[in-house]
Amino acid sequence: MSHPHARLTVHGRRLLIDRVRAGRPVAHVAEEMGISRATAHKWVRRWRDEGDAGLYDRSSRPRTTPHRTPADVEAQICQLRRERKLGPARIGPILGMPASTVHRVLTRHQMNRLRWMDRPTGQIIRRYERSRPGELVHVDIKKLGNIPDGGGHRIMPRQQANGNRQATTDARRGGSPVIGYSFVHTAIDDHSRLAYSEVLANERKETAAAFWERANTFFAEHGITVERVLTDNGSCYRSRLFAQTLSAANIIHKRTRPYRPQTNGKVERLNRTLLDEWAYVRPYSSNTERTEALADFLHTYNYHRCHTALGGQPPISRVNNPAGQYT
Numbered sequence: 001m002s003h004p005h006a007r008l009t010v011h012g013r014r015l016l017i018d019r020v021r022a023g024r025p026v027a028h029v030a031e032e033m034g035i036s037r038a039t040a041h042k043w044v045r046r047w048r049d050e051g052d053a054g055l056y057d058r059s060s061r062p063r064t065t066p067h068r069t070p071a072d073v074e075a076q077i078c079q080l081r082r083e084r085k086l087g088p089a090r091i092g093p094i095l096g097m098p099a100s101t102v103h104r105v106l107t108r109h110q111m112n113r114l115r116w117m118d119r120p121t122g123q124i125i126r127r128y129e130r131s132r133p134g135e136l137v138h139v140d141i142k143k144l145g146n147i148p149d150g151g152g153h154r155i156m157p158r159q160q161a162n163g164n165r166q167a168t169t170d171a172r173r174g175g176s177p178v179i180g181y182s183f184v185h186t187a188i189d190d191h192s193r194l195a196y197s198e199v200l201a202n203e204r205k206e207t208a209a210a211f212w213e214r215a216n217t218f219f220a221e222h223g224i225t226v227e228r229v230l231t232d233n234g235s236c237y238r239s240r241l242f243a244q245t246l247s248a249a250n251i252i253h254k255r256t257r258p259y260r261p262q263t264n265g266k267v268e269r270l271n272r273t274l275l276d277e278w279a280y281v282r283p284y285s286s287n288t289e290r291t292e293a294l295a296d297f298l299h300t301y302n303y304h305r306c307h308t309a310l311g312g313q314p315p316i317s318r319v320n321n322p323a324g325q326y327t
Helices: 010-021 026-033 037-055 071-084 088-095 099-108 158-168 205-221 240-248 261-279 287-303
Strands: 137-145 181-189 195-200 228-231 252-255
Touching: 010 026, 010 037, 026 037, 071 088, 071 099, 088 099, 137 205, 137 261, 181 205, 181 261, 181 287, 195 205, 195 287, 205 240, 228 261, 240 252, 261 287
Parallel strands: 137 228, 228 252
Antiparallel strands: 137 181, 181 195
16 A cells, blocks of 8 residues: 555556556656656556556565574464463563564564453454444343442442441341342444443343343344344343244344353443443442433444444444445
C-alpha cells in the first residue's frame, strides 16, 4: 500500500505507462509527474517484464535475513514462554540473549502477550469473527450481589449499611440479613457486537428460555435473523426447555467445551464492561436504581460508544448497512 505522500499510486503508474507507450520520452513524462527519471524508468522496466502486475507495490521484506535468530533457539524461547510463562527479561539471561531479541521472537510467534495464550495449555487462543450479523450470538449470565435499600457499604459506613440490610429483607442466615443476588442475562451478536441484557431474579431454565425469546425479538427488530446461539454448559442451557425454545425458532445451539470460557469470550468481555461502566461506575442507593440504569448503558453501548474491534465505531454501524453487503 502506498504511503500518504507517494507521488505515484497504481493509477499514476498506469498513467505513466500510457504516456510512455504513446511515444513520449520517459524523462519528459517523469518531469511532468514530479518524479525522478530513475523512478520512471523503474516502473517502465517492471511493466515491460511483468505487465500490469508489476505496477503494484512489493513487500519491502528482504529475501534473506542471515542474522535472524536460529529456528532451534526460537523454539527454546517459545517453549520457555509456553511452559513457564516467563517474559523477555527472564528468558534472555537463561539463553544468553538480549531481552529485546527475545521480545521480537515472541511477537513473531504471537506469544508476546500472555492474554493471547491459554494459561493451562500454553496454546495460542484463536480469535475469530463471524462474517455477518446473526450468524452467531453469544449468551451468558453474570451474578451480581444485590444492593440494600438506602445503599450499601460502598457509599456509607458499614454500621449504617448493615441497618439498611436489616430493613430491606426479613431473610436471615446465621442471624445476618441475606440480600441475595441478581442475575444479568446477556446476549451479544458476534459480528456487530449489538448487545441485549436484562437483570433477572434467577438463572433457572424457565428464566433463561424466556430471556432468549425477548432477546431474539430484539435482534429481529434490528433486522438480524439469528442462526446460532453459543452458551456455556450451565444447567439452564442444558435443559430440554432451552433447547426446544431455540429449535422452535430454527436456531442451532452450540455449547463451549468445558473449562474453556475463552470460546465465549465476546460475551465474557461484555460482562466485564457491564461491571466497569454500569454496575460499578457509580454508587447506587438501591438495587432498583442500578437495574433502571442498565437501559441507558445499553443504548449508549449499542448506538454511541466506540468499540475498538469495530474500528472505533458503535455496534449499530454494522447493523444499518447497505442492502446486500452480507450476501
